[in-house]
Amino acid sequence: MAKIPSQLLKGTLEGALLMIIGRGETYGYALQETLAELGFGQVPEGTIYPLLLKMQRNKQIEAVRHPSASGPDRKYYHLTATGEASIAEFLPSWRQLVAAMARLEGDKGNE
Template identity: 50%
Template sequence: MIPSQMLKGTLEGCILGILSQKETYGYEISSQLAAYGFGTIPEGTIYPLLLRLEKNGLVSAAFRPSELGPKRKYYSLTPVGEAELQQFIQNYAELSHAVGNLLSALKGDADHE
């Protein structure tokens, strides 16, 4: 299980990544995150993030009929959201590289003890 504090800074970018694949709704986003190994992300975490992304113009939302009950709010990436996703990908790659370097150095130190 990934600690929630570690997730906080990356979850928005990951949601943008999911939305770059196709338009979808909150529960499906949560399910996809779980399928990628994020564990169970509560809807109380997903929906406020989606609202913030929508307010910031990174995603757009529209209610659509559902075959299984009430209408669902579907989210899609905007051009601004696509640019933000590309920035997230670049920033995350840099962060991942830096953390990998640090962990390799720590492992190297442990090997010498």
């Protein structure tokens, strides 16, 4: 699986993380694996953890610390109402961008 260039991920990643957390409480390390499984590539810790902290400051997510049987404590995140609202703002913009690009790709295909 090729790596998605960082510049392409900009902005999209926050939306993606919010949507994954919206599926059910998770923690940073697991999010990294989930992103890889979904096809986002190997997103580095240095990207994910600062983003989670920022989203927590913005009240989009909340954290609860729980011990783990296989290592240090985990910070489990869940969505807040603000986080849900962020997803509701993000998705239409994302879809608009995808639609615009699809028009361009369609043109390309007709040549």
